[in-house]
Amino acid sequence: MSEPALWGLRRKLLDALDKVGLARPAVGAYELALAAKANLAERRSSAAAGLPVPPARLRAQVGPAHADAAFFLRTGRTQADLIRSLVREGGSSVEDLEAILDFGCGCGRVLRHWGELPRTRVFGCDIDPRMVQWCDANLPFAVVSVNDLAPPLPYADSAFDLVYAFSVFTHLSVQLQHAWMRDCLRVLRPDGWLLMSTLGEHYLSLKRLTESEEQAFRRGEVVVLYQHSAGSSLCSAYHPPDYVRERLGADFELVTFRPAADEGRHDLHLFRKPAMSRAGTEQSL
Ligand SMILES: C[S@@+](CC[C@H](N)C(=O)[O-])C[C@H]1O[C@@H](n2cnc3c(N)ncnc32)[C@H](O)[C@@H]1O
Secondary structure, three states, rough: OOOOHHHHHHHHHHHHHHHHHHHHHHHHHHHHHHHHHEEEEEEEOOOOOOOOOOOOHHHHHHHHHOOOOOHHHHHHHHHHHHHHHHHOOOOOOOHHHHEEEEEOOOOOHHHHHOOOOOOOOOOOEEEEHHHHHHHHHHHEEEEEEEOOOOOOOOOOOOOEEEEEEEEHHHHHOOOHHHHHHHHOOOEEEEEEEEEEEOOHHHHHHHOOOOHHEEEHHOOOOOEEEEEHHOOOOOOOOEHHHHHHHHOOOOEEEEEEEEEEOOOOOOEEEEEEOOOOOOOOOOOOO
């Protein structure tokens, strides 16, 4: 069966389960099954060298494909390299940044790759305490905190040179997305970078949306499925790139847009906080 056909079936099932309040438990059970399968496979393979690998249960929650430890490690490394090259293209280097934040860090897929930065202070945050506990116990170079589903973050204004959010705005309601953009602006220093990923045209080509949802996307609207489960993997948001640039990123300068750029085929948007932005400067004066 093709991926769009499979997705169509999955969607019908989730919609039916959602009507009786069972969609979230069903997604949880699916993630547990993926984790059990991965645990069996890992018992047969040798442990990864270097930092500990998070348990399959946490990896599966970050995304079904990440139940596979090798995929989790490889894509995390690729994303970290991508961040490096984007910052380099912007005329700086990650080594020169004073503080960076992985917003919605999960179990440290990308965060784990900053352990060798000589002087940059590395932070992560997530709404899921189990993710944060794992990072806190296993990634000693990072300061990791739990935050609430809605802003603010537990950081001072202008605290970071770079905030990145992979697959986080893809799981938020429209209202939360806008609120979090404002808070990211606040915690960034003027000229600071914001890198975020969204689901765009590539996911439409997989027939993830119904006809009417696809029409809304084509009209330039962000489409959010299961908004009531914002923050969980059940909720998924699909963003027309123009919406991200013109509406979500209205208070930022867009530096680079890369459609379907990473291995998960997410669109990547690199923004910069304007040098003259007042956000995040008033209270800190
Ligand atoms: C798909 S996972 C991605 C994790 C990580 N960024 C990565 O790429 O491996 C989404 C993560 O965002 C977290 N999350 C969702 N809403 C959040 C919010 N409002 N603030 C912080 N983290 C959030 C979830 O708990 C989850 O760990």
